[in-house]
Amino acid sequence: MSKFKSDLAQEDILSRYLDTVYAKKKIEFKRITNLNEQLQGIDLIMTVNQKSYLIDEKAQLHYINTDLPTFTFELSYLKNSIIKDGWLFDDSKHTHYYFLITGIFLKKGKQKLLYSDDIDKIKITSVNRAKLIRHLTSINLSKEKLLHYDFDCRTNKTYGKNNISELNPKREGLIYFTEQLDEEPINLQLRLSYLIKVGVAKRFHY
Template identity: 45%
Template sequence: MSTFDQDLNKEHLLGQFLDEIYEKLNLNFTRVTDTEFQNKGVDLIFVHSGKEYYIDEKAQLDYLNNSLPTFTFELSYLKNGNWRKGWLFDHKKITDHYFLITDIRIKTQTIEEGFESCSITSVDTKKLRKYLENIGLDWDTLNDLDAQIRHSDQEKNIPLRNLKEKQEGCLYFSVQKDEKPLNLKLYLNWLIKIGVAKRIYPF
């Protein structure tokens, strides 16, 4: 099985596990299978008080059986050597909330045996972008930094004067990956503290 197929299999199995959790939480949801809708950043449609919310699930599937305090939000990446805007500030996406799936535990050493547990943190996309803009991390500023970083020898953790690196976050440049993504790495507890996120599972 190719790496791409393995990733799709992981996502499929995790989706089934998450659906069981959503049902336990009595969420009124529909999982999206339409590719066009998925490309707009929608994995789930969640209905609450008569209103639809578009949910994009973001899972730390590369870090199974690990509990990380942070989550990375994509600013940009390369596709076939060409620069592409990442999903965090992509206004073509219609996502209302990110469901960040972290601390993912599997039952055995093979993922096919199923998942045991995870944590889910809901992030309001508009509140997050607005907060970042208010502290001087709007798209234009981050895009300028993006260009500077990609033309330098900086990599991995890159401090920002707007954030406390060990408590709030920093930039993270993954030069070791083919797509060379530049991400905004943010602490989950900080996102909850500033009111742009909340833990929905476990309580």
């Protein structure tokens, strides 16, 4: 199985588990299977008090049985050697909230996610996309400023961690340029505790 197909299979397994989490919370939701809507950053439509919210689920499936304190928000990536906008500032995305799925732990002794009931526990952090972008702008990290940093990283090939003056790298975040993936994504890596502290995120499930 190719890495791409394997990732899709794992996402499908995880989504089945997530559906049971949402159902137990008695939240009205509809999972989206239409590819065009998924490409618009919509995995779920949740309805609360007769208001609908478009949710994009982002999961750390490459870090099973690990609880990372950070999450990465994509600024740009390469496709056929052409630089593309990452999902954070992609105008074609209609996302209202990101559901960041971290701390994916499997039941005792399991190392690979094969079935939805392999999962023992997860964390879900809900991030309001509009609030996040407004907060970043308020600390001088507008789309333009972040894409300027992005351009500098690509031009100078500064792979790995790139500290920036607007964020404390130990408590808040930094820019991370990944070399080992074909897409060479550049991400804004933010601490989940920081997102909650500044009021753009809440712990939805843990």
